[in-house]
Amino acid sequence: MLFAPCSTCSDAVGPMVTLMSEPVRVRIAPSPTGTVHLGLCRTALFNWATARRRGGKFILRIEDTDHDRSTAESEAAIVEGLRWLGLDWDEGPDVGGPYAPYRQSERIERHHERAGELLAAGHAYRCFCTRERLDALRAGQEERKETARYDGQCRDLEPDDVERRLAAGEPFAVRFRVPEGATTFDDLVRGTVTFAHAEVDDWVMVRQVGGPTYNFVVVCDDIDMRITEVLRGEEHLVNTPKQLLLYAAFGAPAPAFGHLPLMLGPNRKKLSKRHGDTALGDYRANGYPREAIVNFLCLQGWALDGATEVFDVATFVERFDPRDVQKAGAVFDFDKFKWLSGELIRRQPLALVAERCAPFVVAGGLATEGELRERARWFEQVVAGEQERILLYSDLPGRIAHFFAADEAVPYAADAEAGARKHAGRIETLAAFRAWLAAQDPAASAEVLGAGAKAFVAAAGLKLPALFQPLRCALTGMAGGRDLFDVVVLLGREHALARIEAAERRLA
């Protein structure tokens, strides 16, 4: 439908808006009960991409209805962690928005109000059953190998009876009255899914003590916040009929649902702490670039074109469609994650890599932040030689520690020293090379020194390793690594000479 152009504000806004499909509103609704799990990050990423791609809104809502387990620290960690990944939200507890508050614990009154509506309309009923009775009921059902479910004892109490018990102050829970029939919905990821209502229990919406439960508040809030699409983990698939029934009871349009495949551990079960790190903070602390984390998370259940593995988040936003998401669970491949990390680091600008590595160098005790800043150009050159060799930012300190060592005490790795000692004439060769190096122009470049060194070796009638292996050990104490003359230049000639002289004693 088209609107007649408004005379006072006649631009394209009116018609444009109506021509576009209704703006999508998606959300991520974590419970602040622990560390920021990678599964949450992926769900957030997919929802965020949905909103950004289609010009909609992405909302952060904190599900802290479990008072005992929810903490402010955890909420802060979620906000901080998701932002660190590069996600942003249009509405949330920290940024506000038109449907505030965005913390469920602050919406309790509204939930009670909504429960009252369902009670009044007969879609819900009060249940006076005690915990003991329910426990006994379940125990009996389990013993007879029956499906544990509520037996409907309070489903059709006489109104008088209810009044009397209320007046007597008997505590009650509110249960949803599940109707006969079945619920079918079109899952964005899985296609048509059907649940028979006989399988859906008359579940508790409001506890006797402790307030409204998840399945109830999530729907209340999603309705109030005008959520149009729900992308969440597959563990929620079985909750969907309960929630759809609630939308129907409220007479509210239901959002589209899409259930993402679970992220699995090597044991093919839900990724858990037992089989490696699951918290975003672990990867962050281990030196994974945020870009690699995002890229890898994209690859868990989704593929760009089946061939391109490395891509940026803008490309993901441009191309992501929940309908392309894989249905089967994805086993978390730690090796590939690490490979991707290295791949991303190699593509980053040198200055950025240096900046990201610096904290790890400081934490490794090699230098202070101030020292690195003072020698920023030098440090960048040090990083330059390692950029293509490290997989994680945290790999750097171990690889460049020798630059910070005392010349006479460069730690020699066993394989480096063994390689050096293979050469019988090593001491003489090193001494001769030291004399040669001392005679070179102190400002000579690595290229010039390298070419000169090769000529030196040839003139001495040696093979290249006869010089390079002992020399590499002398300068770096390592068996492999960057161009040796880069090391000489970075070290400064005096230090290089001192290290060679020390090696002449240490390798004797």
Next chain:
RNA sequence: GGCCCGUUCGUCUAGUCAGGCCUAGGACACCAGGUUUUCAUCCUGGCGACAGGGGUUCGAAUCCCCUACGGGUCACCA
């Protein structure tokens, strides 16, 4: 156990909706070469999968059914 979902190389996946373009493509890992003073990068090659069985069809990884296996979920947790 009931219900629901799923099943392509060891792993992540393309191809499945619109059956022939698939003697099933890419990536990680692994193996073998090459490049490099060394290590890493990089290049080349190799290994390696449509869970099984029926059907529909001229033709099935793709559609249908059954079986097997795997996962999720069965709370007054979220």
